[in-house]
Amino acid sequence: MSGGDFVFGVFLQIVDSGLKAFPYTAETSSSDDSEAPSDPHVGVSVTLPDWARFLKTPKVALWDAKRTKTSPEAETKVSFRMPSFRPFVLMQETYANLPFQSWELRPLSDNSALVLCCRAPQENLCMLQSDQRKGLAHILGRWMSRAALQRAMTKAGLHIFVNEHTHRYVHTCRKNPTTEHAAYQQMALLASACAFSWSKWNTQCGDEHLVMQVCEHLPPTAVPAGRWSLYLLGPQRVQRLEATEDSEAFSLDHHPDSEFHSTLVHMLRDTMSPDGAARTRESGYRFVEAVQSLLCSTRPLLFSS
Template identity: 55%
Template sequence: EENYSAIIRWKVDAAEKAEWERYMLCDGVPDAKDQRAVNTFVTLWKDYSDTDIEEELQLCNSAVKLIEALDELMKEAKDPELVPKYHDALIEVQEILHAKHLFIAEKLLKGASDNIDPDTRNMQTVSKHKNVTLCLWANLFKNPSFTGFDFQEAGLSFKLPEELAVSDIAVRILHTHYDHLSILSRLRHLPQKPIVEEIPPPVQQPEETRVGQNKSDGDCTSELPFTPRSPTSEPPVKSTSRPSSEESVIPAQTEELSGHICSLVLSDGPSKEKKKNLILAQLNSLSPPVPEFEEKEDDTEVVNLVQYTTLGGVFYYDLLQLPPQPIRRKGYTILQVFPYPIERSNKKECSDDPTEKPNKGACSPVGVSIVLPEWVVFMEMPLVARWDAGRWRKDGIINVSYEEAEGKISFEMESFQIFALMRNTFANFPFRGWELRPLGQNSAIYTVKGALIQISITIENSQCMLQVAQGRGLSHLVGKWMSGPALQKAMAKAGIDIFVNENTHKYVSICKKNPRIEQFAYDQMALYASACAFSWSKWNATCGEDNLVLQGCEHLKAGPVPEDSWNIYFVGSQRSRQLEITENSEAFSTDHAAGSEFHSTLIHVLQDSMSPDGIALVRKSHYCFVDTVQSLLSATRPLVFS
């Protein structure tokens, strides 16, 4: 209880500090919650086009941050009236962002003749920015034998159909290091998440008035995009059934903490509202997450965005009409009027004129090769998907070849289209094993042996550091200290996802356990992580749903835990004990070890065999360290997904 009180206060202070630092940053990105500031930013940026390319790209970077902030607000919004506002603002900013990217390409192509490469006699350029890589090629020479070009510094190359070799065209490959298209796909069918509303105390009033107000309230809520759910009503979304034991966790935990939380909220005056909101968020995190709305898609070629996630950003592969080039005569530059935005040809047919629509099937496929980005890691062959009609689709991609050693993938498409590389979100599940080992006071290392890759996370107070044997794609993460939530986001963005969500159990095999007992075990392991080591046990899969089995021992020395030091511990709903069996025993038995005693909790069983030095380390554990370890264990759930 003391640790919980301290960590709540620490998180409140950290949130207030982060909010103040964001306010003082003054980076040109408006506050996503301030609709007036967002509208001002959008209006000024839309009309502001007389800038150089670097400045325009900088504004695009600000828009990217704004889109990410709006997306987070949509996910966290509890007021249903705010969701459409965030949604509309997000769509508008995205549309302007795409228009600005076209404007940048148009500006470069208008001066293509001034930047002719003497070797190819065409124009090709690569412009790299923080979140964007722009590759442009302009067909000025119109060599009929031209087949394609390799942008070596960007790791991108394209293959041009011979029918287009003598056309007035340009090719744009815009690689955005982020994915904003998948958001649009999800927004087509927003999840009907229940909204928790505070119910005011009843007011004595005439019966007729109460009936009239109830009818009015019903009419009002029926027009909202989400349907609020009362605590006793059924959720409006279709979800898989969960065991009753899992559903009973929250009332018990909430009741246990309610009195303590009230004292926290009322203790500090000016920050009462912020503290209340944070504490409510902490309580909400205890509840089983509501599964997102999953639309049943009849078309098997549409990518399931629950099972697959884009990795490495999005590639905009476009065929553009080459704008008229300036003509210089006697010191004058003659420019031809050119409409904006540029016409893009996304047709499956080809001709000398990219805006003309010839007979179907007359065009050869267009090819592209990609060297996988250095800041992501693909543990399996990527799935190539193309964007079509608001969906990611798997069809229309042919002749895919993957060179794993070189980290290169090549394929062909029927036309110039937007595409992305995708990974299986749950490829690293289930785990093959795990271990939590102490490194000293308020320090430990958490190792997860995933299905495809083994990672280790060093924990020191509230900071975490990733360690992994496979260095490719992780140089920007390995050896860097950051907070637990920041590390989780960075790992997922890099393609290493060992953190479970509300859909993980639908796609991988699990060792089903009572969630209340499981969560209580993580709490106890975190409390003793400074002095005790814990590890996976094969007997956990045979002990039943309401019991847990894991290995554990006191470990105060540096280095790995000796094999003969491990003990087997049985954690039940009522009692815990040390078992007589070992990990190498032939059969499972619940007989307790000789000389050991039964206790109500795991930590009391551990204390029976711990030294005074080990107990002293545990009692001096900092609440930030305990919370960080507990958060990592709860986020990965090794007792269920191993």
Template identity: 45%
Template sequence: RVRGGVLLPWQLDDNNPRGSGNSMPAKKKQGKISKPVKELKTDEEERRLKEDKEARLIAEQEEKESLERAQQEEEERERLELKDRERRGDELTELHYILEENQREVSLWEAADRKKAEWDRYMLCDGSPNPTVEPEINTFIAQWKEDQEVDIQVTLKQCSLALRLIDELEVHLSEETDPGLIQIYQDTLQCLQSLIFAKHLMAAEKILKSARSCADFETGNMQMMARDENFTVCLWANIEKNPRLVGYNFQEAGLSFELPKQLALSDVCLRILHTRYDHLTPLSLLTRVQNKSLATEEEAEAHSDSRSETPKSLNDETVTEEREATESVQQEKDDLQSPKSSEGKKRKGSGSSGKTGRKGSLVKSQKKTEEHLEEDKPDPEPTVVEPVPETLTVDLHQYTPLGGVYYFNLFHLPPQTLTINGWEVTELSQAGLQDFPFSTEQSYPPVGVIVVLPKSVIFMQEPMVARWDPVDHHWRKDGITETSFNSEARSMSFKMDAFCPFTLLQETHINMPFQSWELRPRGQDSVALTITAALTEVRISVQGNQCMLEMDHAPALNHILGKWMSLPALQRTMTHAGVNIFVQEYSDKYVKVNAKDPLIEHTVYEQMALVSSVFAFARSQWNTRCGQEHVVLQ
């Protein structure tokens, strides 16, 4: 049916039977799209475009907002960084002020200590001279030289006074910077050291001249011992000439010896002098520096020779004068170590210095002298003290002498005093005690020695024995055979092929590297440092500018445990007692560690010191795994 001349929708359907007769072909019906469909598609396209535009606008808006936020954050960060830099600048300024104040307080402490020492010296009033006042000390030395008192007990007291003056002088020597005063102090030290040993030889000679009258009833030989806190003197004279009695055990002194039987029929006497201090080791270090200086002078001379002849003549004169000065110093050192006396210019003295720690200030003063000498040289090259390459020479950076020095001398028995009609007749000799020629090359077997380790020193391992070489001024390992250590008796037995000074040594870095360390606060300006080393544990309490050592099960250190002292004094005392936990200049050459930059380390120590009264610090395992420019701790 047709309504108004328009086909109804079902008439367009091929399946409709009513409209099948008048329908158009199928292809034309399928290709024609109605207007509503077109409108529908147009609406969808417009909607999609609108949504895409809205999404793009939203994305652009979000991107714009993100950029604005990033810009604001960057501006805020810059503002905060600027503010933080200003704050850090203020803090650094305050920090520098605090450090300067601390340094000023340290300087005031040191000045106060010096003034107190001067006042104590002034109020001493015991008749002893001031070693820093040249007229006083020269008068003391001259009067002591002229004093003919040779009683052993009086000699020990006089030598103890001289040692106290040496100690006092070395304190000033370590602080002095004037090269003129340094040289004066060194000359005074060497003179006092020579006099000490000259007096000991004179006292020993007097006793040995009366050996027959003092012979022991059981052995027929003479033996005696005298000692104080600084010296132990053991004398023995072969009077009986019994081949079975060519040795003796000085039980109280912890010393014994056994001579070869070939000496049984000889008129010999023996002296063992044990000093609780060591003056030979500083001579060894001093010789190295002088040898390096002499080598530098020779190189400079050769360099000058290659340039011109006229400067050469001038250099020859200069070098000759310097060599003469060096020979003069060398002669003084020879006098210090010789067993002969230097009394009256007819005896050659063997010197000594202060207690075991006397080597430190002498070496420091020598370094100061070298620095002043190098200031006058153009383009000086730094002098580097490296480990001694010789295998037989003891490397004093690797080993430390402990317990002092043992002077082991064999002399001809001096003419004995005779009693005639109530008169004592003594032959006087300007030569003093004469060395008895002894050498294994003369078919003499080695002499046996047993030494009980000093009770005031801790040996953490078997000590090494070394002898003194008077020619090269070094401790040497050769000439010592058949060494044996008895840990229960704490004794060291060995044999020597010559009579010469010897000492016991221990590895300097035996307690390094540390296993752990901890620094804990104990109140205002007070901390406790605990170090667990390789073989021991050490606790050091710090209060202000004073330190105190604390250790468990260390009876050998009773003389220093629980006593407050300054840091330098504590360091010297601990080192001399065998508890060396202090890093030295060349420690990194002997201990495998991850060395840090010294400037960074020093800065870290300063910062730790500022807050150590309230914060605790401890070792971190990560410190060994980072580079030298980083320091890690807990």
């Protein structure tokens, strides 16, 4: 049976007696029953499912490292040898997509924004968008709730959502959780008219503060590089910084043309255009909830390098 294709399956239930290993005995020649087979191992070739995305060739739970090999079709198959027929599983690192190398939240239109690789419109629905369709074609372009999208992406091997255990396996920058989640709430309120992006200075501003790039942006296009400004968010106040993302060193000096504000919402609305202010006032509560839910479930201000 070496080289045969096996259908990738999932055990739905394990009986009380548990799984048992059944030794495999190779057939011997009838002319010489005493002749032992030179290699009694079982060869298995598994076709990887097309509904999952593997960043690397997956590992097999039960295998002999000396006899393991990858087939020529490494992107779609994995082959290995084991001494007997027994249960096995294909594994890959859960948090291979973390920490984020960068992230961005920008508006697309009224009540529509792009969060990382997820689009969050009104009615509390989200949609996955990606240029890479392999392993994701069955969920790309489908509107679903944030919880349903998270389940679908996780099942497909695209793990960008975090939980209470993620920090044990992924390096993060320590941040005050109250300040962090308050930032997500304010970002969601402004997501119809403002763009937000990762900043390298976020890891160097201390545990009590957050730094991100922000600008008002109304068209559904990429933000020009020169439009971004740095903002420092703290427990008591928010300020625009004089430093930029390209500065040689980080500085807490505030921008001379700006003032201190108690929240990011007040800070940005104070200088926002009439069209931008109208967009934020007309943002639907379902849209705001969807954006905030996506931000809180991915936590880009914490899980980014």
